[in-house]
Amino acid sequence: MKSPRALATQIAFLLIPVAISLAVAAVLVTAVGRDPLEVVDAIWKGAFKDSRKVGGVVNFWIPLTLVSIGLVVTFRAGLWNIGVEGQMMMGALFASWGAQYLLWDASMSPLLNLALIALSALGGMFWAFVVGALKIRLGVNEIFGGVALNALVNVISIYMISGPWQPRIGGSAQGTEPFPVPALLPEFSKAFPVNIFMIFLVFAAFIVVMIMLNATRWGLNLKAVGRNMRSALLLGVATERTSMSAFLVCGALAGIAGSYRVLFTFDNLRPLASGGIGFLGLLVVLLLSIRLLWVPLITFAFAAILTGSTRLQIAPSLKLDSSLAGVLQGMLVLFVILFQGVREIFFPQALRDIDEDTGQEDRV
């Protein structure tokens, strides 16, 4: 247990970076001649004004939480899965293929939904496998392999949209035709447009991964590989297989996240359908120093900022670029990371649970 004083420093060092990022964002907004309070108001209303808006937040939260859970797994194994964005896209591509070619009857819709989700998981795993094989077998750093594969899948999806899958009338690079209704994930209601099954799936993934990480041999192996590949190998951990399994789990979750974008959010395939959610997931997991427990909460906050910020462009008195959301989120993560360093310098005694080798806190 932590002493009250240690807890107080911990909370203080969480609040200070939050306050600083908000302050810097306020300065930025003022610098471009807008009122920061009005911005806060717009974001809040954009996210929580009514149940439809909250539904919008949940629709970002679902894919973001899925990829973040997956990224906890790869980070735990010491892997930088920047390719997560492309794995989402590959999942979206696979689901889009199924949605257009598996023309099942409307009565089979729930089964078709399940099949498409499974297909998207396969797609994500396929792209994660490529990154993993490049890294593990061929020595290509996963950051660069991932970046290149992200770009590749984007080109492929643009090709599919402007080529084989282009709409019959007015073919353009904007997107495919809307998918047949049985393939789409159903809305809970008009007032709260989310897919309930996917929410359950997110929580199921959260619980399963939590158990796998903390109560199984596999979780222990991941941690061993992540902390020290060499000694893990000497201790008899199958390091290559463990690393690959981390990639595959993350790829599957990212693929499912991608399917949600095309089967629910957009109802068709668009270029960049993954929308930067994979990168945002990386930020979430970095913010939390790879702790899984708080992921669903932080992803909700990030999803709310993201959804709310779309209002910034529309609000007539603001007309601000929605990238402000990314600026705020980026600063938040940056300052939290930097202040962890500051805390270690000034309060070394408050960190008894710090791991000696890695300088990282024991993760929950």
Add this chain to the structure above:
Amino acid sequence: MNEEFLNTLGSIIGTATPLVIASLGETITERAGVVNLSLDGSLALAAVLGFAAAWTAQEAGVLDVPMQIALGIVVAMLVGALIATLIGFSSIKLRRDQVAVGFVLTLLAADLARFLGADFTRIPGPQITRFALPVLADLPVLGPIFFQQNALVYFSYILMFVIWFWLFRTKGGLSLRAIGERPEAAYARGAQVQRLRYWYTFLGGALVGLAGVAYSLNVKPGWSSPPAMQGDGWIALAIVIFGGWHPFRVVLGAWLFAALRAVSSNIQTNGLFIFGQEINFPFVLLNTLPWLLMIFTLLMVSGGFTERLLRYMPRAVQHRMRAFLRSDPPKALGTRFEME
């Protein structure tokens, strides 16, 4: 040789310049043992702020055109240097992971560029103009390719030689390589490891900033969203690996990438003809080429694949091929150095 062909080569050298400068900047930063992963964002932020500074001076009419350009360059170099220094500081002083901080800064700088650039989208501003170097420009073949360019391109040639000379022919360069390879040994021999790391990170970052503004004041004038240089930061980082942290090979890599891109964009606009026959296939897929080349070059220079390939070669050439292909990073790259 056909004049049109020489002009094409010349324009490839011209459009490669930002990549050349950014990769050279990253080379010296990484030689000192620090990874600046933020390139893709830094380039964008430096591009937009440098352009904004030059444009604002133009609108106010306070400076003449060369000084407007100079102002833009200074601002952009400061932006790049500041971002890089932040990574250095977080690693050296705050003991944070360079890759994590660099990655966060990549996204943050890119978003900041979009946010601050919203008011500067698609407006014309001052541009760097080309001037042919006397005498050299009239050389056959070499003249049209290398010496009918602009000042930034000439600067990139000089930069390449200066960095090479500094790295391999001076005492300062020896310490630079030492703090990236064996910081403990360098420290024992009296090198100020941390101070040097700060300095080279700053310098490398400033060059990245210069590369950014080379887009917005020259190669892709102005600012648009999504930015014209999106993805180039990652390519520059890969070029450094491909180049084995050696300035000449790095520049060669940047030129190769630019050439490939020029070929693929040329085919996409003009179509592909082989022996007068028009070849048709979805040209969009040509956009995969730079990325496939990136994976391929990384495959060639990194351990596993090359070693397997070498096994099939005659023993006599194995050693030389290995020396030619392999590129090993500075040993202390990305690590922290603690003074005891």
